[in-house]
Amino acid sequence: MVSAGKILVVDDEAVIRDLMTDILAGEGFAVETCASGPAALHLLNDEGGFILLFTDIMMPEMDGIELIREARKVAPSVIPIVMTGYATLETARAAVKEGAYDYVLKPFSLSEIKLAVSNAFERHRLSNEVARLREITQLFNISEAIARIHDEERLVNFVLRAALERVGAERGSLMLTTPDGQGLEIAASVGVPEDAAKTVVKVGTGISGWVAQNIKPLLVEDIQKIPEVAEISRRLERDPSFISVPLERKPSSQEHELRAVGEQPRVLAVLNVSRKKEGGQFTEGDLKTLSIVANHAAVAIENVRLINDLEQAHLATLQSMALLLEAKDPYTHGHSQRVRDYSVIAARRLGMSDRDIETLRLGAALHDIGKIGVKDAVLNKEGPLTPEEWEMIKRHPVIGYDVLVPVQFLTPEHLALVRSHHERVDGKGYPDGLQGDQLSPLVRVIAVADAYDAMSSGRAYRKVMPNERIVGELKRCSGSQFDPKVAQTFVALVEAGQLRRSLPAAAAV
Numbered sequence: 001m002v003s004a005g006k007i008l009v010v011d012d013e014a015v016i017r018d019l020m021t022d023i024l025a026g027e028g029f030a031v032e033t034c035a036s037g038p039a040a041l042h043l044l045n046d047e048g049g050f051i052l053l054f055t056d057i058m059m060p061e062m063d064g065i066e067l068i069r070e071a072r073k074v075a076p077s078v079i080p081i082v083m084t085g086y087a088t089l090e091t092a093r094a095a096v097k098e099g100a101y102d103y104v105l106k107p108f109s110l111s112e113i114k115l116a117v118s119n120a121f122e123r124h125r126l127s128n129e130v131a132r133l134r135e136i137t138q139l140f141n142i143s144e145a146i147a148r149i150h151d152e153e154r155l156v157n158f159v160l161r162a163a164l165e166r167v168g169a170e171r172g173s174l175m176l177t178t179p180d181g182q183g184l185e186i187a188a189s190v191g192v193p194e195d196a197a198k199t200v201v202k203v204g205t206g207i208s209g210w211v212a213q214n215i216k217p218l219l220v221e222d223i224q225k226i227p228e229v230a231e232i233s234r235r236l237e238r239d240p241s242f243i244s245v246p247l248e249r250k251p252s253s254q255e256h257e258l259r260a261v262g263e264q265p266r267v268l269a270v271l272n273v274s275r276k277k278e279g280g281q282f283t284e285g286d287l288k289t290l291s292i293v294a295n296h297a298a299v300a301i302e303n304v305r306l307i308n309d310l311e312q313a314h315l316a317t318l319q320s321m322a323l324l325l326e327a328k329d330p331y332t333h334g335h336s337q338r339v340r341d342y343s344v345i346a347a348r349r350l351g352m353s354d355r356d357i358e359t360l361r362l363g364a365a366l367h368d369i370g371k372i373g374v375k376d377a378v379l380n381k382e383g384p385l386t387p388e389e390w391e392m393i394k395r396h397p398v399i400g401y402d403v404l405v406p407v408q409f410l411t412p413e414h415l416a417l418v419r420s421h422h423e424r425v426d427g428k429g430y431p432d433g434l435q436g437d438q439l440s441p442l443v444r445v446i447a448v449a450d451a452y453d454a455m456s457s458g459r460a461y462r463k464v465m466p467n468e469r470i471v472g473e474l475k476r477c478s479g480s481q482f483d484p485k486v487a488q489t490f491v492a493l494v495e496a497g498q499l500r501r502s503l504p505a506a507a508a509v
């Protein structure tokens, strides 16, 4: 550790060096002296930790002004003060222009030196304060942004990029602990070779594995100087300075209630950064910054997972409701799952995006949930329905929509699948009589999938149709009830035998 008030005095005259040492040491400062600019730069370079640099101006090898210029490169935070005689007063003023904070005139008195030192230390304290405030503000902004992200993949990528930027690193990874707690796998990386990004590291092996096992951060300024760390990881020879910090979870009492089963791993992830820009070494300050980022990130990851768990639980409840509903009617048993499967197969054939396919998958599973609000006697009636009974049946898309609107994680696209699956492209469907562009591509798919399942399953009032008749119906209703492109896709799938019933109707079992 460097003492709090370390001062370097540079003068080619031994008498000045001795005098300054006496004055400053007498005031309780740690003083080092040297006789030339190059010697001073060497000290600033290797030792570091100097707050003040007193330098003579006229020196043989390197003058004071050049020393100040060079010192700014190797120790930018050091505050230079020049010592000069009246003869070189103008040069002293020039030195101030070059970046010297102040000057003292030889022969100087004790009080002059004390005043210059106290001013310089005050400036040092203030600039430290400003830097600390800036750092805190930036960390605050990062933690705010982290808390706003609700998707784990986006979250880990943001955390890694923010961490790299804050500490000026060019390479890094965020490794998540595998569900069994035994391994670490890269969830986000920058500058890491692809093959390395795919490997799973066992907890307890390598640097990240060590950090996860010991739940301790690791700052290595230069791996060459720590052979026991160098032994752990050969790959870091090219990146001798690095930091690895664990993202530790803090279990709450509430969480214990929500996650009743299974002990979760204590370390959620490990954040690694290496390759400091311009070949520099990471510092204690960088480690502190990363530890703060890691703490916020750990809380955010936990929250995202908790919300996700709750959503899944909610979703499972809704799906059970839909299944329960179908279980009462032997003709529609498994209907929602089949509509889901057919919709997904057709959507893939139509080249829809993964996101759209996911929306269809969930929307289809829930599309008939509104039947919960229709009397069993009407739903399961054998024989033709009266006009009033038809009206009751036709209310189910709106009932389903109303039931699901309050569910936060369902998007308008999901809700449209529930509300509009009985709409037709010619506008003669229900409940809203939408037509043309008012029907989204996803609604067009589910409408055909739903009708296809009705035709291929049979109903209380109608037998299962043979494939040729189904194909005939799909073609006949193309452009009126069905979107032509979707109808054509279903025809192709039926003819190729690719719409096999994964879940047979209970009546057929």
Ligand SMILES: [Fe+2]
Residues within 6 Å of the ligand: 367, 368, 396, 421, 422, 450
């Ligand atoms: Fe329906």
